[in-house]
Amino acid sequence: MGESFRKVKGQLFMNGRESQRLLRGALLLTLAGIISKILSAGYRIPLQNLTGDIGFYVYQQVYPVLGMAAVLGLYGFPTAVSRLAVDVKERGYTISLRGFYVPVFILLTGFSSIAFLLLYINAGNLAALVGDPELSKVYRWSAFLFLLLPITSVLRGTLQANSQMEPTAFSQVGEQLVRVSLIIIAAVLVSLHGLSVYTIGSAAVFASAVGAGAAIIILAFFLAKQKPQAKGEAVVPWLYMGKTLLMVGVVAALNHMVLLTLQLADTLTLIPALREYGLSLTEAMEAKGVFDRGQPLIQLGTVLGSSFALALIPEISQKRVRKQWEAVQYEIQGALLVSFYLASGAAVGLITIFPEANILLYQNDNGSTTLQILALSILLCSLSVIGTALLQGAGAIKRTASFIAIALLAKWAGNLVFVPWWGIAGSAWATVISLLLLCLMVYSSLTREFPGLKFFEKIRWRTLLAALTIMVIYLIIMEMLLPARWLDSRVSLLFYIMFVSCSGGAFYLYILVRGHAFTEEQLHMLPLSKLFIHIHRGRKIDGQK
Template structure:
């Protein structure tokens, strides 16, 4: 029975991981048609509210549920019940007090916040966005309790439903705004309403699972509210911070980019459009980072708690391989996207505005992938608070970089600040990981000769294709061309890495079309 339960938990965890990947891809992908429909100014308005909506999603999906699941699991392990009086009510009240505080602060200070970001017309959007924080206690409590009892499917299903509803409503609103005379600021309000609708759907789904699968309390016992408060504030906030790297970078741009541009003499409209152009890079960074980190992390065994010397020796090999695979994939995605960015920019966003600055921003894919992979390893080993502190430090570096560089270099300065912040985060994570696991030989795990040959071959192929192909005018033709060079360029890169012995068979099993790569790997060995 116990083995069956463990299998169910593993299947649920896998489903939760896949749901997370699907959610990230969906979250990145829908912003491309959104920009196409509303233009750079409409996209700017959406991106000015998106970090707040993203923070709500992180709190309700990763942050507080992690803390509540830990509390639930600990209470059940001790044979103590999770009763309404001594668990559900106090945890919900504490969450509601926290989120009500955020609501009151954001609602009452929406005007000042809008002035701070450089656009008073966003006041109504921020005031509306305050209400979504009031839904966090419901989703967080339900997800946390269900996860704490080993039920991962409810979180996965509710996450997918929440994302689909949100995306459907946002794109629908963008279509309506594009054909009507309504103000583009309506897209910000629509984004908030869509997020609220998605969370309400998630609450309904979670409630259905909760009512159907709720376990009876084993033994009711009083637990101090101080304990609940401590875990929610420490584990909850730390877990949220660890999932907020990319959102915090965007939050820094929300507060500093437009004011920095206007300080340099840009008109407000020019600054808004430039912010919209800069934000074109965000979905691409998100997709590239998912590619660079997610496949690599599947190479790691499940780990938790503080590591011992014995654990460290057993884990250092899979950790090294995970970091190496993350580096290979992210390096290929970064260099490849930098090469084809002019075509990708025209295809996805209808013109090549900001290509130079966005090519610099794309470098964050490599650095963020390494940083997130290393952070995930450290979190699995029990260093959640330490990695959260590093994320906060990277956010400060990004803010300071924007303040110093944007007035001088425009959006190029913001791109550089993102790269610097991401590099700082990656360096901190790797240094800490090396301290915790001294056996790691990070540099030796990368086949630098194979990497150099693969990158050179891919760049030569992409440059050659660009020289051979005639200029493509139609967007349909550009679509076919970009798809072709993306797929073939990536295949050339992976094939060269494979032929030079950069991958192992276990690494290849995690990649798309794994069977093909494994067969090619066998041919190399034969």
């Protein structure tokens, strides 16, 4: 009896340690994702400053291809490989080179080779489709990135199957650091030596390849410690392997491509639609480059709005497995509310100060009105990202992927209809409408998945409206007090933007906290949580008095 008790106790201890390890690993992956997003958004600003709007346009035209390859190698195929590895272990077999690594690698090489050939052969047709034949060479070079996917996917997938998330996190940040550094160096060379702006496209492909190489080195270092077994029997049928790798890999990747799919629609449709609107090719390229200024700002705003909420997802998933439904719904509600409040403030604040921010970041205020419309995407994209992540954690992976595909089609159709009428502003409205549609689908599905979820009912609309109004009035007054000479100096604008952003954000958060928009548990998700909780409790004390 005592021996049995010790065994059960030991098993529970091991399970607890495993759960803690998984939670730490998932949080580390979330942190790595946030760092990567900040890097990905930040380097675009000096890139545009150095190469101009046309150089930025060239980069953004090739970026969706680079992004798709990166997402497949980081999330898509590794998820499928990890699932296969877990299947093999559950059957009582050992992961071996001959029985697992080699078959999976061969199948992934087959899929990647098909993608490579399709893009390489049709690079000219793709360039013609997007309306710029000069891009054919860049697209042809970008095809080679797909040939690296089998290596990174097998390494990441097998390590994740062993509950080792650290290698994926370190390799993700390392890959991004190398890629960003090389792209900035290339932009400097283009600017100093007057090279063709299309050089930045080829340089971006090269930087992505070198970054992937750095990730492979980091991952191989971790895998070498495990010394995988060489011999072993292939226990999973090749057909099942192939179907799992393809279906799970593509669906899992699509769930991480909300912004990327919309950028893909812009890449394929915007230049031809702007030509139909009446712009020349050069004017259309410049307009697309100006429009793309909004992408890093949306990315940064989305990180601000969703990062704290996304950090809760591992814990939510863990409680869902334990069937603690009331706790799951409460934490989902908290994650959504934090994301909604932060993203609302970021979107409205950015819209208010956008002309000055545009001059600060991009040296002029071209396209400010269009980009103010696009800034609405910060709120919608933040809600979409956290909503799709929650649905994915609930197991609705295919359904979530279908929602993103529908949003892509809506954006595509919106560009074709609105841009010939309204020019580049039409694309901004198409983005907003497609993201709104995605939000409606996602939250309708979340409500069905978690019937007790009362997200919109829990929003304190009066407090939110008061906080937004006071913040906007404050920002407008500060703008009226801004000396005209400050607009001529980017250094002066930098201090002004930093000051009004921080002070305006502080006013906004203070009113929300003072107005009881958050619970104390939700405030723990924020930085300076002790200060916010003190303000929150002060409201209670005042009420009692």
